[in-house]
Amino acid sequence: MMSNMHDYYAMTMPGLETVAFSEMQAKLPGCTLVKFARGIVLFQTTAAPGELLALRTTEDVFVALVHLTGLGRGPDALRVLHSATLQSDLAGALAAFRRAHAGAxxxxxxxxxxxxxxxxxxxxxxxxxxxxxxxRALPRGMRQVQDDADVEFWLWLHGSEALIGLRLSDATMRHRAYKREHLPASLRPTVAAAMAWLAQPQADDVVLDPMCGAGTLVIERALMKPYALALGGDIRPEAVEMARRNAGAAGVKASWQVWDARKLPLDDARATTLLTNLPFGKQIGNLATNVELYTVLAREFQRVVTPQGHLVALTSDDRLWDAILREQGWQIAKKIVVVVLGQPATIFVATR
Ligand SMILES: C[S@@+](CC[C@H](N)C(=O)[O-])C[C@H]1O[C@@H](n2cnc3c(N)ncnc32)[C@H](O)[C@@H]1O
Incomplete structure (x- = not known):
């Protein structure tokens, strides 16, 4: 089956497809799902192409030129890809690119x-x-190059399914200009944004990351939606300094402190939203100490989060965190597996 259309597709970190689509539905007018594939959300919207570049849980966005399913595995498939590209609406896709990039x-x-x-x-x-x-099909005057092209066409071929798209985004969409400084265990911004989104952000949120590292979670939450107050801290002064500088570069107002997350200098029920990337026990800490650390943290988080609040935490030690949360009476609303620093990790969304 073949269809050419003015649809779009987004590439996400595998595992975050439904989160990304939920952000699209909230932000893009008339947004409907065409289908999900691994790391892909194919969708339609009446939004101006430039609006797609403001999505925060998405790594890249494309105008879909070709979507093929039921593609054969033999050399015939090459002819199909060729003719589908020839027949696609390149002029429409190039027009969308120009609209997204101020007429460039x-x-x-x-x-x-x-x-x-x-x-x-x-x-x-x-x-x-x-x-x-x-x-054959592109306007004369457009030249093929090996690197640094003004516009990229991506072919994504998975088994019998293929997408060919014109890339609207560039690397700044996923890397973020504010992230000048990194820590070894620093979180990918789109994953941080997805965690912020999963906490169902509200304008009166008091956001807290008690182990903030370079500050990515607090910054992504702050850039996602209005909030009342944002607090971040870490046990390492150099991490807190880095978070402060990154927030400054992002134009985000937040208060940063050196503290121990096991004993936070905060009142009970201070935060509506606790977002955190727990030490995995690989790069930082070790698995044996995690049992004690996670137990103490889950209790302290319960103290500082409001009864209606959300706890969204990422860890690769998912069985331990799951058991500890349940033991302490947290309700686990959702678990999403993503790959972080080359290993599987789970995002836990929990309420008290
Ligand atoms: C996985 S990293 C967080 C990375 C962060 N989300 C980012 O994007 O940069 C875990 C952080 O927890 C901090 N940490 C470990 N034990 C802590 C404690 N007891 N109190 C506060 N921070 C702690 C570490 O210094 C480290 O920065």
Whole structure:
């Protein structure tokens, strides 16, 4: 089956597809889901293309040129990719790109291809089929280059499904300009944004990250929606300094302190929203000390979070955190597995 359309697709960290779509539904007018695939949300919206670049839980956004399902695994598939690209609405996609980028006219282009699954051809061959079609179909005056192209066409081929899209975003969408300084265990901004979104942000939130590292969670929450107050702290003064500088660069107002998260200098029920990336016991801490640490932390978090508040925490020690939360009477509303620093980790959304 083949359909060409003016749809869009977003790439997300695998696991965060539904969270990303929920942000789209809230922020983009007339947003409807076409389908999910791993790390992909295919959707329609009447939003102006530039509005898509403001999504925070998404890594990249594309105008969908081609969506194919039921693609064969043999060399015939290359012909199908080629002709689908030729027939696609390139003029419409280029117009969307210009609208998203203040009228900028792209002069150079390149193709980026990803392939998963067994096929009787190589990734390069699939990319070449798309490239050959684009050479014929793109306006004269647009030149193919190897790097630093004004516009990129991405081919995503997974088994019998293919998407070809014109990339609207660039690397700043996922990397964020404010993140000048990193810590080794620093969180990917789109994952931090997804955690903030999962806490159902409200304008009167008092947001707290008791183990803030470089400050990513507090900053992403603050950039996501209005809030009443944001508090971050860490046991290491250099982390607190870094968080303060990153927040300054992001234009985020928050208060930062050196503290021990096991014994926070905060009143009971001070925070409506506690967002945190727990020490995994790999880079920081170790698995044996995690039992004691997590037990103390879960109790302290219960003290400082309001009865209606949300706790959203990320850890790779998910069985331990799950058991401790339950033991202490937390209700686990959701668990989402994501890959962080190359290992699986779980986002826990809990209420008291
Ligand atoms: C996984 S990192 C958090 C990374 C952070 N979310 C970011 O994006 O940079 C865990 C942080 O917990 C801090 N930490 C460990 N034990 C702590 C404690 N008892 N009190 C406060 N912070 C602590 C570490 O210094 C480290 O910065």
């Amino acid at each position: 006219q792209p002069r150079t282009w390149r193709v980026v291809s990803q392939k998963e699954g067994a096929h009787a051809f190589r990734r390069m061959d699939a990319g070449q089929a798309v490239t050959d079609a684009l050479k």
